[in-house]
Amino acid sequence: MDYTPSELMAVSGARELQDRQVVAVGVGLPMVASLLAKRTHAPNMAILFEIGVIDSEPIHTGVGLADPRVWYRAKYLSSFVDILGTLLHRGRVDVGFLGGLEVDRYGNLNTTLVGDPKGKFRHMVGSGGANDIASCARKTIYIMRHEERKLRETISFITSPGYIEGGESRAKAGLVGGPSRVITDKAIFGFHPVTKRMSILSVHPENTIEDVVATMGFEPHIPEQVPFTEPPRPDQLKLIREEIDPERMYIG
Template sequence: MPEISPDEYMAVAASQEIGDGETAFIGTGLPMVAAYLAKATHAPRVNLVFESGIIDPAPIELASGVGDYRLAYGSTKIAGTFYALSLLQQGKVDIGFLGTAEIDRYGNLNSTAIGPYRRPKVRLPGSGGANDIASMAKRFVVICRVDRKRFVEKLNYLTTPGFLTGPGAREAAGLPGAGPVRVITDLGILGFDPVTKKMQIEQCFPSITPDRIKENISFEISEAPSIKEAPPPSCEQLHLLRTQIDPDGVYVKHP
């Protein structure tokens, strides 16, 4: 088996979250790579929606962002941001992908500010469509690297809802989506306990132990009852990532 980078593990794990025939709301970076990988392998009928309103493109090369008109090539429709977000509001999006600067044990996200909102230490990009995706997609997946400053006990600002304060909180807030189902990191795959809604370790990447993941998270996190080692990417998946989808390593760093 060839050497495999953490980015490649993350991209493959994210692609596995997409089902064939689903509608997936895609962002820039690893979600874009994961979506193309899913479409090239196990989910050829997935419909890809970008926040810019570009629908199901077949670009020749990777775009620099969701508004890059390289995405227009091969697309089935170009309709604008209002149309893309309206698909969420109509309940037509099965899965969305999000990144974050901070995440807590209930999968709530901060992409707004570090420090006081009025006088922040760092002003972040803001919500964009993240709140819409987390609130109204049928489920969503977070992709980020494990870091104690990212996995925090308390968010500096609540930009995007996960399970809010715990069981029943999403429903009480009137949010139709099921919330976060996975947090895909560079060390392993995290999920959420179905009863407590707290984050838990579900899979570790090879040579990574649960303790190493715990050391890099600021809050207490438990292990799922059936924790296991994540399977490595297949030779076909690695070939697609390295030679067709992201050969220059724009978003996925290769060994």
């Protein structure tokens, strides 16, 4: 294998994005995946950062959205009300693309309170724009590490709603859209059209369904046919390594 799991995650994320889409992106691997898509098959995609940035072209890796490195060569610099309001809330964002600390079987995301081994809750980062994006985008993609403590049967706090309790509960809460993919370093998940439970779509090369299921906190829906995830192409890896994240801040 001549690529890392993080590189495969970024490439898999890029593959979910289409040309001309409007994508609201969180920091980290979602940013790498979006920049990769835009540099390859989706040149007319618009990349939005909640802080007020559209279509920047960073040449240095930033420490987060607050880093001007991430705003470099933007076409447009504005505000929360502009990006999260007049574009996202207005219904013009096709895809929300987020990282997460914990997700449950219905794609609810927790970035607020995480239990520690002593049974106490630690406060983490909260929402930022994540709740807004998960609530208002036409669909949402999550990218996160495949660990039992991150893919949980239940989470302690719903910061950003997925399908809430499954079935029709998201629509009943008055929300459109919902999570469409969860990309981990072992597999790609979708959601069952009726139950809205997480379902395995593909398993990354050199992984097995058994290992994928054994290393998560709940049993996902397993369809009869589960293909292997398509591996990254050399040109995608070259872009990630040499231009998008040369300091390996996000790819690790």
